[in-house]
Amino acid sequence: MSWKDTAEPLLVRMPAVRRPEGHVPFKRKLLWTAGVLVLYFFLTNVKLFGLDIDASQNIFGRFGSILASGQGSIMQLGIGPIVTASIVLQLLGGADLLGLDTQNDPRDQILYQGLQKLLVLVMICLTGLPMVFAGNFLPPDQAVASTLGVGTTAVQGLIFAQIFVGGVLILFMDEVISKWGVGSGIGLFIVAGVSQRLLGGVLSTPFIGNQSGILHTWFLFATGERAIGPVLAPQGLQTLFVTPGGGRLLALITTILIFAVVVYAESVRVEIPLSNARVKGARGRFPVKLIYASVLPMILVRALQANIQFLGRILCSQVGNTLPFGLGTYGGQCSQPTGGLFYFLAPIQAPGDWMWWLQGATQPIWQILIRIGVDLTFMLIGGAIFAIFWVETTDMGPEATAQQIHNSGMQIPGFRQNVGVIEKVLERYIPQVTVIGGALVGLLAVLANMMGTIGGVSGTGLLLTVSITYKLYEEIAEEQLMEMHPMMRQMFG
Numbered sequence: 124m125s126w127k128d129t130a131e132p133l134l135v136r137m138p139a140v141r142r143p144e145g146h147v148p149f150k151r152k153l154l155w156t157a158g159v160l161v162l163y164f165f166l167t168n169v170k171l172f173g174l175d176i177d178a179s180q181n182i183f184g185r186f187g188s189i190l191a192s193g194q195g196s197i198m199q200l201g202i203g204p205i206v207t208a209s210i211v212l213q214l215l216g217g218a219d220l221l222g223l224d225t226q227n228d229p230r231d232q233i234l235y236q237g238l239q240k241l242l243v244l245v246m247i248c249l250t251g252l253p254m255v256f257a258g259n260f261l262p263p264d265q266a267v268a269s270t271l272g273v274g275t276t277a278v279q280g281l282i283f284a285q286i287f288v289g290g291v292l293i294l295f296m297d298e299v300i301s302k303w304g305v306g307s308g309i310g311l312f313i314v315a316g317v318s319q320r321l322l323g324g325v326l327s328t329p330f331i332g333n334q335s336g337i338l339h340t341w342f343l344f345a346t347g348e349r350a351i352g353p354v355l356a357p358q359g360l361q362t363l364f365v366t367p368g369g370g371r372l373l374a375l376i377t378t379i380l381i382f383a384v385v386v387y388a389e390s391v392r393v394e395i396p397l398s399n400a401r402v403k404g405a406r407g408r409f410p411v412k413l414i415y416a417s418v419l420p421m422i423l424v425r426a427l428q429a430n431i432q433f434l435g436r437i438l439c440s441q442v443g444n445t446l447p448f449g450l451g452t453y454g455g456q457c458s459q460p461t462g463g464l465f466y467f468l469a470p471i472q473a474p475g476d477w478m479w480w481l482q483g484a485t486q487p488i489w490q491i492l493i494r495i496g497v498d499l500t501f502m503l504i505g506g507a508i509f510a511i512f513w514v515e516t517t518d519m520g521p522e523a524t525a526q527q528i529h530n531s532g533m534q535i536p537g538f539r540q541n542v543g544v545i546e547k548v549l550e551r552y553i554p555q556v557t558v559i560g561g562a563l564v565g566l567l568a569v570l571a572n573m574m575g576t577i578g579g580v581s582g583t584g585l586l587l588t589v590s591i592t593y594k595l596y597e598e599i600a601e602e603q604l605m606e607m608h609p610m611m612r613q614m615f616g
Contacts, residue, residue: 127222127234134237140298147303149602156304156311159296163312166292167193171285173278175264180456182260182436186429188320188584189422191312197289199254199261201316202309204246204290205297206426208239213423213512240294247290253437255283259456260436305598310419310591317580317588321378324578337371337577373474377574378585384567385589388413388560393552397533407533409524411552414560416510416519418590421564423513424505425583428470435465462486470498474575495573502565510561514553521549 170176174195181187181194183203192201212235215221221238223231254260256279263278271278297308304311327336391413398406438446439457446452451463460466467490471477477491514520518527525546534540535548564586571582580588 125222127231130238131234134234134241137237137240138295139236139240140295140302142302152303152305152602156300156306159300159304159308160311160315163191163198163293163296163315166289167196167198167316169197170195171197171199171261171282173263173267173281175262178259178262180260180458182254182433183429186425186432186581188317188580189313189425189587190429191293191309191316195261197285198293199286200247200250200290200293202293202297202312202422203426203429204243204250205294205309206422207246207250207430208242210423210427211242212239213509213516216512216516243290243294247287250433251283251286251290253433255279255286257437257440259440305602306591306595309422310587310595313422313584314588314591314595317584320578320580320584321588322578324374324576324580337375340371371575371577374575374577377571378577378580381567381571381576381582381585382589385414385418385586386593388563389590389593393556395548395552396536397528398536399532399534409528411549411556412560413556414564414590415553415556416513416561417594418564418586420509420513420561421506421568421583421586423509424502424565425470425568425581427505428468428501431468432460432465435460462490466490467494467497468501469494470501471495471569471572472581473579474573477573499566499569502569503562504565506561506563506565506568507558508561510557510564511554514557519553521546521553524553525549 176195179195182199183190183192183194183201186192187194187201190201190203190206192199192203212221216223221235223235261282263275263282265275268275268278293308293312297312300306300308300311323336325336325338327339389412392410394408394410396406396408435446435451436453436457438450439453444453444455444457446463446465449463451460451465453459454461460469466486471494477495479488479491518524525542528534528545529540529542535545538544538548568581568583568586571585573582576582576585
């Protein structure tokens with residue numbers, strides 16, 4: 124008996140959002156999407172009952188925007204468990220250890236979806252339990268424990284229960300948008316979180332945020348309430364371009380450049396001509412974009428890094444600030460590694476992490492250079508590998524794409540109408556473009572982090588936001604076209 128026969132009774136009974144029967148009107152899709160988005164913003168502002176907010180730590184740091192996490196809220200875990208479960212499944216599927224044919228076998232498709240949900244529940248527990256019980260990241264409020272007449276362990280259990288509910292909610296919110304809305308829930312939540320931080324980095328003031336936004340800071344410079352220093356002096360240029368509390372022109376320039384580069388890269392493509400053998404004059408093109416696998420595989424790479432850093436912080440909270448075997452040394456409250464293996468594996472998050480000539484090096488220069496090299500290597504290779512996994516598991520590979528083109532009645536002019544022939548033509552482009560695009564996105568993410576961005580948004584978060592927004596625009600335009608011409612919906616499905 125295979126593992127599929129053993130696990131099938133459980134996996135087929137995993138709760139699921141019912142699929143719509145027939146076509147969902149575009150306006151209704153927008154309503155579902157907007158409703159889930161409002162619910163997400165509401166839940167990120169529902170603080171965990173029993174949590175000592177002042178003593179809690181920001182566990183994910185800048186990874187929080189990528190993981191759509193709401194620090195100290197019921198959305199504490201964000202999409203982290205979903206992404207981690209996807210990493211596990213992609214690795215198992217890439218090694219062909221699951222034995223599931225998700226392309227042709229409906230039974231295997233149901234088992235795969237059930238297995239993914241089961242893994243998400245497991246990851247919620249594996250991520251939430253250490254946060255609450257293993258370290259002092261989400262400490263219980265002693266006043267709440269006294270009021271309820273229970274011990275701190277009971278309050279910790281209550282905090283974990285809320286985190287677990289939040290993880291389950293975001294899982295089904297993502298499924299609702301995927302089946303009833305526009306785009307994907309994961310992408311929408313990332314765009315929402317990053318956009319919120321971008322607006323805060325531009326518009327916030329000390330009255331409504333922790334620090335001044337760019338516009339408020341420039342206003343202070345213009346009115347003379349804050350001095351830049353002599354224009355040509357190094358200190359004045361540092362304040363204007365780099366200093367977090369200064370003009371942050373470099374962050375503004377980097378943000379604009381990333382927007383422009385990603386939009387341009389989305390438009391770069393190789394177009395394979397297609398024609399219909401049955402209908403004369405019916406022609407089309409299959410675009411193989413430079414960023415063929417999209418930017419979404421970067422979530423998997425950064426989530427892997429976030430889990431590695433979270434493991435280091437857990438070990439630090441249990442062992443002390445100096446980990447054995449050279450694994451790492453940490454500063455106060457285990458917030459950031461300052462040496463050892465976990466330091467070299469920590470990604471560059473801001474200019475201050477590597478510009479030793481401006482702010483004074485806290486580590487030897489050779490260690491900073493090694494850290495930059497490790498981050499670049501991790502993102503380039505990881506971006507390419509996860510892009511390949513993404514293409515294969517989402518039926519975007521040459522074989523699956525050739526089958527889709529053949530089923531639509533299209534063929535490549537000058538070639539026989541055969542699936543194998545189409546596949547061979549696609550193999551000339553898709554694998555190479557997938558690797559190049561994945562590595563390019565990884566490089567852009569590292570460069571954006573090194574230069575800094577508005578609102579302290581990570582480079583990966585900014586890349587994801589631009590790419591997801593661009594694809595959302597394309598999907599909305601396609602939906603509107605289908606609404607205007609129903610016959611096109613019947614042709615393209």
